[in-house]
Amino acid sequence: MKIYVGNMPFSVTDGELRSKFEEFGAVEEVTIITDRDTGRPRGF
Numbered sequence: 001m002k003i004y005v006g007n008m009p010f011s012v013t014d015g016e017l018r019s020k021f022e023e024f025g026a027v028e029e030v031t032i033i034t035d036r037d038t039g040r041p042r043g044f
Contacts, residue, residue, distance in 0.1 A: 010041050
């Protein structure tokens with residue numbers, strides 16, 4: 001199952017997201033979409 005999470009702060013890390021969602025079950029993968037030019041997270 002894939003879950004979309006939007007409106008995240010730019011400072012959030014994949015580890016932080018993983019730890020929040022692991023409260024509800026196993027997490028196989030976390031992907032934070034980044035801007036291809038700057039490398040900064042895009043907030044979704």
